Amino acid sequence: MAKKAEVRPYRRGVGAMxxxxxxxxxxxxxxxxxxxxxxxxxGGIDAGEAPRLAVKRELAEETxxxxxxxxxxxxxxxxxxLPRDLSARVWKGRYRGQEQKWFALRFTGIDGDIDLxxxxxxxxxxxxxxxxxxxxxxxxxxxxxxxxxxxAEFRHLAKPRHIDYS
Numbered sequence: 826m827a828k829k830a831e832v833r834p835y836r837r838g839v840g841a842m843x844x845x846x847x848x849x850x851x852x853x854x855x856x857x858x859x860x861x862x863x864x865x866x867x868g869g870i871d872a873g874e875a876p877r878l879a880v881k882r883e884l885a886e887e888t889x890x891x892x893x894x895x896x897x898x899x900x901x902x903x904x905x906x907l908p909r910d911l912s913a914r915v916w917k918g919r920y921r922g923q924e925q926k927w928f929a930l931r932f933t934g935i936d937g938d939i940d941l942x943x944x945x946x947x948x949x950x951x952x953x954x955x956x957x958x959x960x961x962x963x964x965x966x967x968x969x970x971x972x973x974x975x976x977a978e979f980r981h982l983a984k985p986r987h988i989d990y991s
Contacts, residue, residue: 831906831921833918833921834920834921835920835921835922836869836920836922837869837923838868838869838879838925838926839868839879839925839926839927840865840867840880840926840928840975841865841867841880841883841893841928842865842927842929842975842979843865843884843893844929844930844931845932845954846932846986847954847985848956848985849955849956850954850955850960851865851890851939851952851953851954852864852865852952852953852955852960852963853865853866853888853949853950853951854950854951854952855948855949855950856949856950861963862965863953863955863964864963864964864965864968866883866884867923867925868882868883868886868887869883876898877898877928880895880930881895884930886944887949888941889940890934890938891934891938892935892938893931894930894931894933895928896929896931896982897978898928898929899926899927899975902926903924903927904922904923904924904925905925905967906921906922907921907922907967908967929982931982957976957979958976960975
């Protein structure tokens with residue numbers, strides 16, 4: 826018997842690869858997931874909101890970072906499917922996963938600008954900077970392919986940059 830096709834839509838969202846001057850990427854440890862569940866900031870797009878505005882809003886809400894500028898945008902929308910046990914609970918079961926527009930942002934502030942309690946509903950309990958090639962190993966398994974695609978698209982941006990403090 827053929828498997829019934831999934832009819833639920835994807836939730837539209839954005840993702841942020843924030844790069845520091847050393848070419849490292851910001852990741853946060855999720856509060857709601859046990860174990861070593863690290864990810865880059867991401868979130869939904871509000872009704873009528875442009876993806877570029879959504880990524881800046883999500884970044885500020887989740888990390889307190891307002892000192893970052895967009896340097897690249899993914900060529901297309903990237904998708905992941907939630908595992909069956911999660912898809913019935915997450916987003917009230919309305920979506921099968923997310924379809925995301927990803928952005929690379931250059932962090933222009935200092936680590937002290939990062940505030941995981943910037944919103945009333947924090948998503949991360951810890952944060953750190955990591956090498957770009959470590960990202961797929963840090964993410965939950967069902968998002969790994971998406972992270973591999975994001976890394977491939979933005980890898981050329983993850984190079985150390987000179988900062989002029991004068």
